[in-house]
Amino acid sequence: MISELKKSEFFKCEGLLNEQGHLEPKAIVKGINPGRIFVDDIDSPTSGMIWLGNNDGFFFIANERNEGFNAEINHFINTIISPEAKKVGLTWFEGIGNHSRWDETIQKLFKYRNLESWNQRVYSLEKKDYKGNLDLAVEEYNIVRITETLFNNSKNSINNIDFLQSKILEFWTTPERFFHDGIGYCAVYKNKIVSICISGFAVCNVHCIDIETLEEHQGKKLAQKVALTFVKHCYDNNLVPYWDCMESNKTSIAVAEKIGLKNAFNYKGYTFKFE
Known part of the structure; x- marks a missing residue:
């Protein structure tokens, strides 16, 4: 029977994760970022599914050939996950295997669901590849570090502070947790935050980049500028x-490679519509 772990029990899954794999499941298991974990056995789990707290997908972990877990997962998704997902506006299930052996299992488990797939790329930085001398000056925009003072906006100096606040709380349980474990930079234009680059997830010294630029300010290399500033902070x-970005997102890939990040590994994601 598939059951949900309490947050205090997440440690039971630490030995189930692929150490060479994705950052997001590690951050949730360690209790750094919010999320939920469902396993085959509460006392001694051998397979599981992690629901990212920002509602950006589900990770399958550990034993991909667990017959008991696999036999129950479709019913569990239909009766438990789907109703709760729809309450928060999710209409599509996005599943990812924490290691590549899950790919075949996911394809078999969900083959009747009009399953679709896409390719993802993960980039990281080796110090020898760092391109800190890039000239990415953007006139009329100030790149500033995201601090508690900026977040609280006590002087009302930022007109759209909700853009920053909602972005951070999309990934983190509290602002305090973000400022303790994460970092971030943003571009400011005429008292308005127009581009944000933050740690979406973080484990030890590894920070997963999440970046967003308001549509009316896109095409001005702001994403490159805030990302480069973020990466420089990491380097220093x-x-x-x-x-982590979709293989089809050529703009995101171009930014990553422009600032010196290298393709570390690739993986597949799978999606189907909730019934």
Whole structure:
């Protein structure tokens, strides 16, 4: 029977994760970022599914050939996950295997669901590849570090502070947790935050980059500028930037490669519509 672990029990899954794999499941298991974990056995789990707290997907972990877990997962998704997902506006299930052996299992388990797939790339930085001398000056925009003072906006100096606040709380349980474990930079234009680059997830010294630029300010190299500033901070403080993007997102890939990040590994994602 598939059951949900309490947060205090997440440690039971630490030995189930692929150490060479994705950052997001590690951050949730360690209790750094919010999420939920469902396993085959509460006392001694051998297979599981992690629901990212930002509602950006589900990771399958550990034994991909667990017959008991696999036999129940479709019913569990239909009766438990789907109703709760729809309450928060999710209409599509996005599943990822924490290691590549899950690919075949996911394809078999969900073959009747009009399953679709896509390719993802993960980029990281080796110090020898760092391109800190890039000239990415952007006139009329100020690149500033995201601080508690900026977040609280006590002087009302930022007109759209909700853009920053909602972005951080999309990934982190509290602002305090973000400022303790994460880092971030943003571009400011006429008292308005127009581009944000933050740690979406973080484990030890590895920081998963999440970046967003308001549509009306796109095409001005702001994403490159805030990302480069973020990466420079990582470089200067012995931190490791981790950039995860769709293979079809050529703009995101171009930014990653422009600032010196290298393709570390690739993986597949799978999606189907909730019934």
